[in-house]
Amino acid sequence: MLKRNSTRFGRTLAGIVLSTVLIGAVEAGEYNISVDPVEIDAGTFTRAGIGYNGASPGPVLRFKEGEDVTINVTNNLAESTSIHWHGLILPFRQDGVPGISYDGIGPGETFTYRFPIVQSGTYWFHSHTGFQEPDGAYGAIVIEPKGREPYRYNREYVVQLTDAHPHSGHRIMRNLKMKADYYNRKQRTVFDFLHDSEKMGFDAAMADRKAWGDMRMTPTDIEDLQGFTPLINGKSAGQNWTGLFKPGERIRLRFINSSAMSYFDIRIPGLKMTVVQADGNDVRPVPVDEFRIAVAETYDVIVRPMEDKAYTVFAESMGRTAFGRGTLAPREGMTAAVPEMREPPLLTMADMGMAHEGMDHGAVAMPEGSHKMPDGSTMKGMEHSSKDGMTHKMPNGSTMKGMDHAAHGSMTKQADPFYAAGSGLLPSAADGGKFLSYADLKAQKPLYKHRAATREIELRLTGNMERYIWSINGVKYADAEPLRLRYGERVRFKFVNETMMTHPMHLHGMWSIVDNGSGKWNPVKHVVSVAPGTTLYMETEVDAPGQWAFHCHLSYHADSGMFRKVVVEGGPKAEGS
Amino acid sequence: MYTTTHKFAGVALAAIVAVASINLQHAMAAGQHGGGHGHANDKPQGHSSDGHMMGGMMKGGHGHAFEFGEAGQAADVTREIEITMRDNLFDPESISVKAGETVRFKITNKGEFLHEFGLGTAAMHAEHQKQMATMMEHGMIEPDRINHKMMKMDHGAGGMKGMMMSHDDPNSILLEPGKSGEIIWKFTKPMDLEFACNVPGHYESGMMGPLKVK
Numbered sequence: 001m002l003k004r005n006s007t008r009f010g011r012t013l014a015g016i017v018l019s020t021v022l023i024g025a026v027e028a029g030e031y032n033i034s035v036d037p038v039e040i041d042a043g044t045f046t047r048a049g050i051g052y053n054g055a056s057p058g059p060v061l062r063f064k065e066g067e068d069v070t071i072n073v074t075n076n077l078a079e080s081t082s083i084h085w086h087g088l089i090l091p092f093r094q095d096g097v098p099g100i101s102y103d104g105i106g107p108g109e110t111f112t113y114r115f116p117i118v119q120s121g122t123y124w125f126h127s128h129t130g131f132q133e134p135d136g137a138y139g140a141i142v143i144e145p146k147g148r149e150p151y152r153y154n155r156e157y158v159v160q161l162t163d164a165h166p167h168s169g170h171r172i173m174r175n176l177k178m179k180a181d182y183y184n185r186k187q188r189t190v191f192d193f194l195h196d197s198e199k200m201g202f203d204a205a206m207a208d209r210k211a212w213g214d215m216r217m218t219p220t221d222i223e224d225l226q227g228f229t230p231l232i233n234g235k236s237a238g239q240n241w242t243g244l245f246k247p248g249e250r251i252r253l254r255f256i257n258s259s260a261m262s263y264f265d266i267r268i269p270g271l272k273m274t275v276v277q278a279d280g281n282d283v284r285p286v287p288v289d290e291f292r293i294a295v296a297e298t299y300d301v302i303v304r305p306m307e308d309k310a311y312t313v314f315a316e317s318m319g320r321t322a323f324g325r326g327t328l329a330p331r332e333g334m335t336a337a338v339p340e341m342r343e344p345p346l347l348t349m350a351d352m353g354m355a356h357e358g359m360d361h362g363a364v365a366m367p368e369g370s371h372k373m374p375d376g377s378t379m380k381g382m383e384h385s386s387k388d389g390m391t392h393k394m395p396n397g398s399t400m401k402g403m404d405h406a407a408h409g410s411m412t413k414q415a416d417p418f419y420a421a422g423s424g425l426l427p428s429a430a431d432g433g434k435f436l437s438y439a440d441l442k443a444q445k446p447l448y449k450h451r452a453a454t455r456e457i458e459l460r461l462t463g464n465m466e467r468y469i470w471s472i473n474g475v476k477y478a479d480a481e482p483l484r485l486r487y488g489e490r491v492r493f494k495f496v497n498e499t500m501m502t503h504p505m506h507l508h509g510m511w512s513i514v515d516n517g518s519g520k521w522n523p524v525k526h527v528v529s530v531a532p533g534t535t536l537y538m539e540t541e542v543d544a545p546g547q548w549a550f551h552c553h554l555s556y557h558a559d560s561g562m563f564r565k566v567v568v569e570g571g572p573k574a575e576g577s
Numbered sequence: 578m579y580t581t582t583h584k585f586a587g588v589a590l591a592a593i594v595a596v597a598s599i600n601l602q603h604a605m606a607a608g609q610h611g612g613g614h615g616h617a618n619d620k621p622q623g624h625s626s627d628g629h630m631m632g633g634m635m636k637g638g639h640g641h642a643f644e645f646g647e648a649g650q651a652a653d654v655t656r657e658i659e660i661t662m663r664d665n666l667f668d669p670e671s672i673s674v675k676a677g678e679t680v681r682f683k684i685t686n687k688g689e690f691l692h693e694f695g696l697g698t699a700a701m702h703a704e705h706q707k708q709m710a711t712m713m714e715h716g717m718i719e720p721d722r723i724n725h726k727m728m729k730m731d732h733g734a735g736g737m738k739g740m741m742m743s744h745d746d747p748n749s750i751l752l753e754p755g756k757s758g759e760i761i762w763k764f765t766k767p768m769d770l771e772f773a774c775n776v777p778g779h780y781e782s783g784m785m786g787p788l789k790v791k
Contacts, residue, residue, distance in 0.1 A: 152784075153783060285781060302782050444664065521720075
């Protein structure tokens with residue numbers, strides 16, 4: 001039996017120790033993970049939490065494509081637990097979701113997972129029980145590919161982010177249920193209102209206010225959980241995680257966002273980052289200056305610092321309420337300047353997904369129901385128009401006439417088709433240059449043959465912010481029938497985000513092919529982030545029998561109902577079914 | 578090692594900016610023509626006035642010469658090096674030659690995407706990457722093909738009528754998937770160079786290697 005206690009620190013490729021044993025032609029590795037009560041030191045606070053092998057974050061599990069893994073998970077907690085292998089393609093009984101894959105792992109019990117590793121890239125694992133993941137139960141997975149990768153690097157680091165909160169997950173959920181804006185410290189004041197009145201006139205300001213009131217949301221509802229401390233590999237900005245390099249080396253950074261609730265905008269001032277992988281799948285390399293990582297996504301980038309100096313890895317939360325910081329340096333102890341956080345964005349009426357009288361949306365003649373992409377291609381996936389004009393169900397149940405998204409003149413070069421035109425969330429690179437968009441992601445080697453979808457399923461992302469209920473098609477998980485898919489079909493999911501929050505949707509067991517207008521080169525992901533006021537399409541080849549979870553990866557949204565069970569009917573008999 | 582390169586690059590860069598900003602017209606050598614200069618007939622080629630991709634490297638109007646060498650003659654070839662391009666990497670990963678040597682590089686693109694094999698200093702490649710990014714933006718090159726029609730179009734903007742962009746230099750070859758071609762190059766003096774693919778994102782993700790001239 002081999003026990004792997006990999007550190008979070010990178011090693012040169014030559015330094016990777018392969019602790020696997022050969023059985024016949026197939027490699028097989030055995031791994032032991034204990035689930036332990038730990039103390040989390042977030043710099044700004046310490047608290048009791050949950051970790052793996054005595055630490056949070058847990059170890060970096062290093063697998064090899066083609067390997068058969070055996071993982072013994074021992075639960076040392078006084079409560080039940082589980083481990084979900086996020087993004088891994090495996091038999092559904094091994095997927096680790098209590099109530100769907102299995103019963104979970106009771107206190108004192110050891111559960112043995114066994115599955116083949118059929119992919120490569122950067123992934124992660126976490127508890128799928130209660131709020132254990134926000135409480136610290138997460139770790140990283142790195143899978144070495146069978147063949148050569150389409151890029152080269154001298155050194156690699158896992159860069160795993162989280163949004164550590166001084167309150168336990170259960171307490172946070174209680175508080176949110178009691179008062180949805182409990183953790184919103186960015187609420188607007190009467191002074192903001194007076195300022196708006198000056199700028200837009202009293203009536204306009206009043207109307208704007210009323211519209212927000214009707215939505216039961218506020219323009220600052222970007223992060224409904226604030227007061228967290230971002231950690232990079234378990235270290236706060238002050239604790240400063242540092243990755244060492246020699247000038248001229250190419251470094252692969254495996255970014256993983258293991259946050260419960262927080263998106264991050266990431267940049268390394270002075271370095272161009274070349275994105276080579278998204279959600280474990282290689283993409284055609286895209287050099288960028290900054291990128292946004294949704295909750296549960298992974299992005300692998302390659303950087304090449306040429307100078308003998310330190311560089312700051314800067315991760316601002318999307319709502320600009322906190323930042324994480326790490327350092328790349330030639331020697332331990334070196335630091336670089338830490339940028340100021342930018343002004344917090346405010347949501348706009350566009351993020352409500354509706355027209356607002358008096359606002360000029362600059363309608364220009366465009367073909368009905370199509371958005372021209374910056375590269376001139378037509379973006380079917382962003383089709384917002386429907387036969388009878390679009391209506392949005394408001395969180396409070398009222399219906400509002402929507403704006404015609406097909407008649408937008410604001411699709412400029414800087415615009416990102418994955419945000420509503422005029423969205424307050426539209427990111428731009430802090431130091432100028434290129435900000436990554438989903439539109440830039442193109443599969444390096446498509447996993448599936450491109451074909452037309454056999455069926456479309458509409459999933460409206462819905463919620464009642466005031467009661468902190470999040471749902472799909474207006475129905476929360478507890479009241480919903482499972483979503484039934486048939487083995488062999490290719491389903492086109494239409495996500496219509498009717499809320500004002502951004503939802504990272506995660507389908508277990510099968511890949512999510514994002515329609516970004518690239519046809520056969522559409523990127524293959526496991527998390528698809530749907531911005532407010534937008535419609536996004538993804539397609540799934542239904543090739544995994546059994547039953548799976550499908551949910552928003554924001555922990556408190558998933559728990560309060562934005563969750564579905566998916567049942568795949570037919571196909572080869574699922575293991576254990 | 579980098580010190581040398583940078584000192585050299587500083588001088589080179591200034592010259593490149595001057596030339597490249599006035600005239601982005603390059604000579605043409607689309608590699609699918611088996612190492613020939615397929616488009617060379619379309620327009621004058623090889624003179625200092627038509628602004629090579631790395632035109633800044635030219636010395637005092639002697640059109641074919643670069644700081645690190647010049648286009649070689651087939652008769653002078655003393656050595657052949659086979660280069661395989663894949664997605665997105667080179668085999669071999671490094672090259673070593675001797676000053677004074679004339680080398681025939683036989684290059685095959687075994688990948689599914691467009692790749693370049695170019696010889697130059699790190700600074701020259703950095704400059705060429707900007708041009709390749711522009712060519713990609715303008716649709717002159719696509720991820721897996723050269724758009725010959727677009728290549729011939731006038732990409733001049735504003736007062737830059739008649740500005741053409743193309744991809745041809747004696748020290749560089751652009752190959753579509755499955756195609757092969759060659760470059761004959763005479764290395765004149767010892768220095769540290771790089772061979773590189775400057776298709777957007779490729780150099781940055783590691784499709785480059787050191788080329789040592791001893």
